Each structure stands twice: as C-alpha cells, then as structure tokens.
Amino acid sequence: MAEAVDLLFRGATVVSMDGERRVFESGYVAIDGGRIAGVGRDEECGFESPHTIRADSKVILPGLVNCHTHLSNGITRGLFDEMPLAEWVTRGMWPTLRANTEDTYYAGARVALAENLLGGVTTTAVGEFGTPNPGAIDGVLRALTESRSRAVVARISADSSDEHDPSQSTAPDARESIDHALSEVTRLRRTYGSELVEVVPEALGVLRCTPDMITEFTAYAKAESCRMTMHVASSPDERDEARHRFGTGSIERLSELDALGPHLLIAHCVWCDETERRLLAESQTGVSHNPVANLMYAAGVAPLAEMLQAGVHVGLGTDGASTNNGQNLWEAMKIAVFLQKSRWGAEWGSAELALELATIGGARALGMAEEIGSLEAGKRADLAVVDIDRAHLVPRSTWPSNLVYSGNPHAVETVVVDGRILVDAGRLTMWEHGDIVREGNRAAEVVGDRTSLPEAYRERSTWSWIR
Ligand SMILES: [Zn+2]
Numbered sequence: 401m402a403e404a405v406d407l408l409f410r411g412a413t414v415v416s417m418d419g420e421r422r423v424f425e426s427g428y429v430a431i432d433g434g435r436i437a438g439v440g441r442d443e444e445c446g447f448e449s450p451h452t453i454r455a456d457s458k459v460i461l462p463g464l465v466n467c468h469t470h471l472s473n474g475i476t477r478g479l480f481d482e483m484p485l486a487e488w489v490t491r492g493m494w495p496t497l498r499a500n501t502e503d504t505y506y507a508g509a510r511v512a513l514a515e516n517l518l519g520g521v522t523t524t525a526v527g528e529f530g531t532p533n534p535g536a537i538d539g540v541l542r543a544l545t546e547s548r549s550r551a552v553v554a555r556i557s558a559d560s561s562d563e564h565d566p567s568q569s570t571a572p573d574a575r576e577s578i579d580h581a582l583s584e585v586t587r588l589r590r591t592y593g594s595e596l597v598e599v600v601p602e603a604l605g606v607l608r609c610t611p612d613m614i615t616e617f618t619a620y621a622k623a624e625s626c627r628m629t630m631h632v633a634s635s636p637d638e639r640d641e642a643r644h645r646f647g648t649g650s651i652e653r654l655s656e657l658d659a660l661g662p663h664l665l666i667a668h669c670v671w672c673d674e675t676e677r678r679l680l681a682e683s684q685t686g687v688s689h690n691p692v693a694n695l696m697y698a699a700g701v702a703p704l705a706e707m708l709q710a711g712v713h714v715g716l717g718t719d720g721a722s723t724n725n726g727q728n729l730w731e732a733m734k735i736a737v738f739l740q741k742s743r744w745g746a747e748w749g750s751a752e753l754a755l756e757l758a759t760i761g762g763a764r765a766l767g768m769a770e771e772i773g774s775l776e777a778g779k780r781a782d783l784a785v786v787d788i789d790r791a792h793l794v795p796r797s798t799w800p801s802n803l804v805y806s807g808n809p810h811a812v813e814t815v816v817v818d819g820r821i822l823v824d825a826g827r828l829t830m831w832e833h834g835d836i837v838r839e840g841n842r843a844a845e846v847v848g849d850r851t852s853l854p855e856a857y858r859e860r861s862t863w864s865w866i867r
Pocket of ligand 1: 468469527631720
C-alpha cells in the first residue's frame with residue numbers, strides 16, 4: 401500500500417545531486433513533515449498524496465544556495481555603479497547604512513528575497529551591519545521570518561579601522577565593542593532563531609577587526625555550535641595592506657589567530673595563494689565565490705579552479721545588490737565557469753559543475769550539507785521546479801548546459817522550502833509582488849533623500865534628460 405505524504409511531485413526529471421549524482425529522467429520527489437520522504441524512479445513510487453503535482457517536462461533541482469548576499473541592499477541597487485571600492489565604502493556604504501531604518505531594511509530585504517526566491521534560491525547566507533543603526537537588522541530578520549525561506553544571517557561587526565587604505569576604513573560610529581556585538585548577536589538569535597533562520601556573528605575583516613574581536617567571535621561560534629562569517633581577501637588593496645601590517649595574506653593571518661575551521665564561511669577569497677588554499681582545505685573553511693560582484697568592483701578573478709583542486713569547500717554567492725547588481729545566482733554560475741575558461745581554456749569546467757557549486761557545494765560551504773543541497777530521503781525539502789520548455793532552453797537534449805549557459809531565473813516555476821510552496825506558477829505565495837516593488841521604491845526614496853546618492857547618480861549621466 402502506498403504511503404501517504406504531504407506533497408508529491410511526479411513525472412519530472414529529478415536532479416538529486418546525491419553522492420552518485422543520480423538523475424531520474426522520469427522521477428518523483430515525496431515530501432512529508434518538511435522533509436524529503438523519498439526520491440526515485442516514477443514507476444517505483446510508493447507514495448501517494450492529496451497534493452500531487454504532475455511535473456512532466458519539468459526539471460526538479462535541489463533549492464539553490466546563495467552563499468553571500470546583503471538583503472537590505474535590495475533598495476540601493478545602481479547607486480554605486482562605476483565607483484572604485486574605496487569611494488563606494490566611504491561615500492556610499494557608510495552614509496547609506498546611516499540613512500537606513502528598520503523599515504527601509506525590511507523593504508530592501510523583501511525586494512532581494514523576492515529576487516532570490518523567484519530564481520529558485522531557497523537558502524541565503526546574509527550579512528547585515530549591526531551598526532551604526534542598531535535596530536535596522538531587525539527589519540531584515542522580520543522579512544526573512546515572514547518569507548519562510550532558509551537563511552544564515554550574520555550580524556556584521558567591526559571594532560577598528562585601517563588608516564592607510566580607505567577601502568578598509570570603518571566609520572567611527574560603525575565601530576562597537578566585542579561585548580556589545582556578541583550581546584546583540586545573542587539577542588537576535590533568541591528573538592529570530594528558528595528551524596529556518598539562524599543568526600551568527602561576523603567579524604567584518606582582518607583589517608577592520610582587532611585580533612581580540614576575531615578570536616572572541618570564533619570562540620562564541622564554537623561555543624554556540626554556529627557559523628561565523630567574514631569578508632576576506634576581497635581586493636588587491638586588502639592583500640597589500642594585510643602584507644604590510646602582518647607580513648602575511650589575510651587567510652594566513654586568520655590561521656595564525658586559529659580562526660579558520662568548519663565553523664567559518666569567508667566571502668570573496670579572490671587573493672589567496674597556494675599555502676592559503678591548503679590552509680582553507682585542511683581546516684574545511686567554507687568559501688563563497690562571488691564572481692559577478694568581484695567583476696563589478698574590479699576585485700580581480702578568484703582562483704576558483706585552484707581552490708576546487710585543493711579541495712576547498714566552495715559555494716557561489718551574488719553579494720548584495722549594491723555590488724552586483726542583481727540577485728541572479730544563475731548568472732553567477734555562468735560567469736564563475738566562463739572566468740576560469742578565460743584562464744585555463746575552453747575545456748575547463750562544465751554546466752554540471754556550476755549546478756553542483758550552486759547546490760550541494762553551497763550547502764557544504766555553509767556546513768549544512770547534512771540537511772540541504774541535494775534531494776535525498778531525510779533531508780529538508782528545499783527544491784526548485786524549472787520549466788525547460790522555454791525558448792532560451794531549447795534544445796531539450798542539452799538542458800543542463802542550457803540552464804547554466806543560457807540560464808536566467810525566469811524559468812523557475814515552483815519553489816519549495818521546508819516542504820512549503822513559496823513560489824507557485826512563478827509567483828510568490830506569501831507576499832504580493834506589487835507591494836514589494838511599491839514599498840521598495842518608497843523606502844529607496846527615503847534613503848535617497850537622506851544621502852543625495854540618487855542625485856549623484858544623475859549627475860554622472862552623460863545623457864540629456866528632458867522633463
Ligand atoms: Zn559582502
């Protein structure tokens with residue numbers, strides 16, 4: 401007799417991303433109690449459900465994992481185009497952080513979450529500043545809680561500043577004590593922690609945090625068995641300044657502080673040498689590779705090929721909408737592979753590799769591979785159903801390639817997180833898309849009025865604007 405489950409997809413091409421990378425060309429996915437009850441060949445399906453969805457001609461992928469973003473940036477997109485990193489930090493980032501409120505953070509997070517979810521992203525690793533505007537991060541956590549999507553949210557802290565390098569500076573009102581930072585992390589963990597959302601500490605970087613902050617955050621993460629995140633080796637300036645100050649690269653510096661390990665996820669990692677890649681692999685430190693953001697602010701091309709060869713746990717991220725500018729993980733997949741082709745030749749990589757990095761690879765980098773990243777019985781039920789009967793995905797015979805190399809988020813039809821349908825027929829089920837856009841634009845005006853950044857954007861234009 402068939403076993404009854406909450407939700408059942410049948411007849412789909414199911415990409416499991418399990419250890420053998422099995423693909424069931426006519427398969428099923430059974431979901432019960434938020435977890436996957438079974439995956440396999442459709443003709444062997446031993447499940448039934450009052451909520452059965454025929455998914456013939458669709459592809460079911462594990463939900464995508466966006467390993468690095470800043471959701472609140474959903475409303476500051478475009479304001480910093482063509483700004484060098486140092487200018488972006490001093491003229492863009494700090495004034496914007498000051499101008500935001502809990503409500504504008506909430507609006508920005510809803511915009512970015514909508515983009516992520518509609519593109520099949522079920523888990524986001526999010527970084528948000530706890531300063532200089534203490535309550536603002538609550539807005540992001542409120543939006544995440546409502547969205548019912550999965551997230552690791554890092555509360556970003558800094559307690560010092562680099563005097564030589566403006567791109568590594570910290571505004572005085574953005575610095576905070578270690579005690580204050582960790583008590584706020586604890587408050588947020590207690591207030592918003594759930595099956596889906598975990599709040600963790602972030603020590604922003606080796607040039608903006610004292611050694612004490614890095615080691616005490618590391619101790620906190622280990623004591624709480626939670627992640628910790630950092631922005632590391634993210635620009636040539638940071639590389640040079642780290643060598644000047646410490647005589648080593650940023651990652652070697654973290655190793656000296658005993659801060660590397662499976663608890664840590666570092667974003668960017670553009671500038672790491674062979675020794676540092678070995679340290680990352682041996683310590684099982686996770687890395688979020690953010691190829692589009694790295695290109696946007698001219699950070700360089702990360703040694704993705706070498707990191708993978710060394711055995712580093714790498715996932716893919718978009719970064720926030722103010723340095724990307726979209727939340728399009730499909731684009732990150734394509735660019736990640738194409739950038740390495742430009743270094744190593746056309747034979748490097750594959751669309752399959754890109755899909756692995758965006759699913760099980762990201763889960764591993766986040767230390768969540770036991771729970772998400774593949775479609776296997778017992779794991780949390782996070783998946784994306786993609787319609788491959790789209791013009792940009794013809795011909796069917798090469799659909800894995802087409803999804804990545806010709807991919808865009810618009811072919812995603814259904815998204816399930818923890819067994820709940822959050823996107824149905826390409827529409828969000830928990831929010832009105834029109835509200836998100838309207839409130840996002842309104843919040844952007846509030847922030848714009850306080851920073852004059854929209855006028856600065858207009859002043860850089862070479863077009864003749866006629867009213
Ligand atoms: Zn970032």
